[in-house]
Amino acid sequence: MMEIKSYYGGQYRDGGASSFEKRYPATGEVIGQVELATSAMLDEAVAMAQEAQKPWAKRSVQDRGQILIKCAHALREANEDLSRLEVQDVGKVYAEAVSADVPSGPDVLEYMGAAIMTYHGTQHEWPGAIGFTRRIPLGVCAGIGAWNYPVQIALWKSSPALAMGNAFILKPSEMTPLSALKIVEIMEDAGLPKGLLNVLQGDSHLGSAICNHPGIAKVSLTGGVETGKKIIAQSAESLKRVTLELGGKAPLILFDDCDLDKAAATAMDANFYTAGEVCSNATRVFIHRPIAEEILSRMKTMTEAMTVGDPMADDVQMGALISETHLEKVLSYVGQGVAEGATLVTGGDRVHPQGFEQGYYMRPTILSDCTDEMAVVREEIFGPVMSVLIFDDEEEAVARANATHFGLGAGLFTRDLARAHRVADQLEAGNVWINTYNLIPPDMPFGGVKQSGFGRESSHYAFEAYSDVRATYIALDD
Ligand code: NAD
Numbered sequence: 001m002m003e004i005k006s007y008y009g010g011q012y013r014d015g016g017a018s019s020f021e022k023r024y025p026a027t028g029e030v031i032g033q034v035e036l037a038t039s040a041m042l043d044e045a046v047a048m049a050q051e052a053q054k055p056w057a058k059r060s061v062q063d064r065g066q067i068l069i070k071c072a073h074a075l076r077e078a079n080e081d082l083s084r085l086e087v088q089d090v091g092k093v094y095a096e097a098v099s100a101d102v103p104s105g106p107d108v109l110e111y112m113g114a115a116i117m118t119y120h121g122t123q124h125e126w127p128g129a130i131g132f133t134r135r136i137p138l139g140v141c142a143g144i145g146a147w148n149y150p151v152q153i154a155l156w157k158s159s160p161a162l163a164m165g166n167a168f169i170l171k172p173s174e175m176t177p178l179s180a181l182k183i184v185e186i187m188e189d190a191g192l193p194k195g196l197l198n199v200l201q202g203d204s205h206l207g208s209a210i211c212n213h214p215g216i217a218k219v220s221l222t223g224g225v226e227t228g229k230k231i232i233a234q235s236a237e238s239l240k241r242v243t244l245e246l247g248g249k250a251p252l253i254l255f256d257d258c259d260l261d262k263a264a265a266t267a268m269d270a271n272f273y274t275a276g277e278v279c280s281n282a283t284r285v286f287i288h289r290p291i292a293e294e295i296l297s298r299m300k301t302m303t304e305a306m307t308v309g310d311p312m313a314d315d316v317q318m319g320a321l322i323s324e325t326h327l328e329k330v331l332s333y334v335g336q337g338v339a340e341g342a343t344l345v346t347g348g349d350r351v352h353p354q355g356f357e358q359g360y361y362m363r364p365t366i367l368s369d370c371t372d373e374m375a376v377v378r379e380e381i382f383g384p385v386m387s388v389l390i391f392d393d394e395e396e397a398v399a400r401a402n403a404t405h406f407g408l409g410a411g412l413f414t415r416d417l418a419r420a421h422r423v424a425d426q427l428e429a430g431n432v433w434i435n436t437y438n439l440i441p442p443d444m445p446f447g448g449v450k451q452s453g454f455g456r457e458s459s460h461y462a463f464e465a466y467s468d469v470r471a472t473y474i475a476l477d478d
Pocket residue numbers: 144145146147148149171172173174202203204205206207208211221222223224225227228230231234244245246247248278279280380382408447448452453
């Protein structure tokens with residue numbers, strides 16, 4: 001049984017108050033006890049982070065960048081270990097963790113290390129004076145994570161903050177406390193000064209305390225919309241800056257001139273990758289009526305060929321959901337969809353794979369004959385449930401795709417270049433994919449509009465989230 005503690009100021013800390021059971025989603029077994037950090041521990045961690053931040057901010061961008069790049073290389077070397085932890089944390093399949101989800105963390109860290117070396121302000125001239133702008137760090141920043149991509153969330157939040165010269169306190173989700181600790185160990189071994197990156201274990205209470213803490217200048221949340229609203233309210237007293245990466249209910253519009261093979265395969269990935277526990281997933285699949293039957297039948301065949309079970313097995317395509325409670329919630333959405341008139345094309349039930357009977361598994365699910373009013377179409381389910389909707393023309397597709405308070409991702413498949421641009425331009429989302437989906441490289445900004453949040457992760461836009469801009473003026477004559 002693992003004892004899962006907080007790590008700050010360069011070492012593991014005792015003194016956590018109550019504890020939270022960490023279960024392996026694939027078996028349901030308790031594999032550790034998470035010691036929840038107290039508010040006194042938060043105070044101590046903030047004070048240590050403040051001390052560590054001052055000399056770090058004074059170092060040259062070359063120094064900071066080189067250290068972060070070394071850390072990224074060390075994390076890549078530990079990719080397999082980190083991926084096993086990601087599986088223990090989340091229950092997702094190892095093949096996904098090791099090939100994409102976990103490496104996406106060091107990729108952004110490396111990008112930030114390199115990008116900070118070329119990041120610069122602006123220079124201005126007037127008669128008798130000049131001016132320049134420069135980015136300055138905020139001090140101690142914090143990240144509060146969701147449970148679906150713990151390695152990625154830890155690094156996408158901390159790496160631009162560290163590159164900019166801040167210290168960072170990370171609160172991983174209480175459901176996925178493992179990998180963040182390993183990340184700090186590896187980065188400190190690779191040369192990151194102690195006290196700059198700190199992990200505090202806790203649930204919503206610690207999250208609230210972070211938002212209220214006067215010593216923390218900024219908080220970045222990855223989580224649900226309701227949590228996002230609470231974060232803003234709780235951060236008001238200390239006027240903290242806030243970045244919110246929230247939920248989604250993305251549309252994927254398949255036009256009748258698209259490549260059917262690619263479109264059907266992409267719709268599957270955009271729904272069943274990581275058991276559907278992906279914020280940007282395209283869970284509303286709008287299909288042009290002339291191709292609807294064909295696409296649906298291909299997707300049904302592919303879905304029924306997917307194997308569900310042991311996340312570590314090579315021949316398994318879908319692992320477990322994060323918890324029993326979450327599994328029940330997802331299954332109840334399927335029931336509600338059918339009760340509201342949707343047709344269950346495939347899936348919709350819990351499964352108990354041999355040897356993993358107590359794990360939190362369900363079959364990937366497709367619902368057709370969906371309408372825009374159904375709960376399965378309006379609300380984020382965050383599980384392997386695809387809702388299929390039919391449309392007749394472009395204008396209708398765009399209007400229905402936008403009829404949501406979410407705005408994280410959106411996609412479309414067509415071979416018509418003009419239509420691709422026209423439709424992409426009208427979709428209300430922070431990320432729009434044409435003839436592909438969920439492509440998220442480190443040099444492109446990722447984030448939402450509407451109630452999917454604000455602020456961007458990855459790319460040089462992420463630096464703005466962790467810095468202020470200072471305008472300096474110099475008189476050159478009297
Ligand atoms: P959640 O909102 O329940 O929890 C997220 C984090 O917030 C956890 O660490 C939790 O402890 C903390 N928290 C909860 N209440 C809090 C409070 N009052 N004050 C401070 N912290 C609090 O979300 P979840 O169930 O962990 O994750 C799923 C959600 O995350 C989904 O809605 C998903 O779409 C979203 N998500 C978004 C992105 C993105 O980049 N936009 C990425 C992944 C997940």
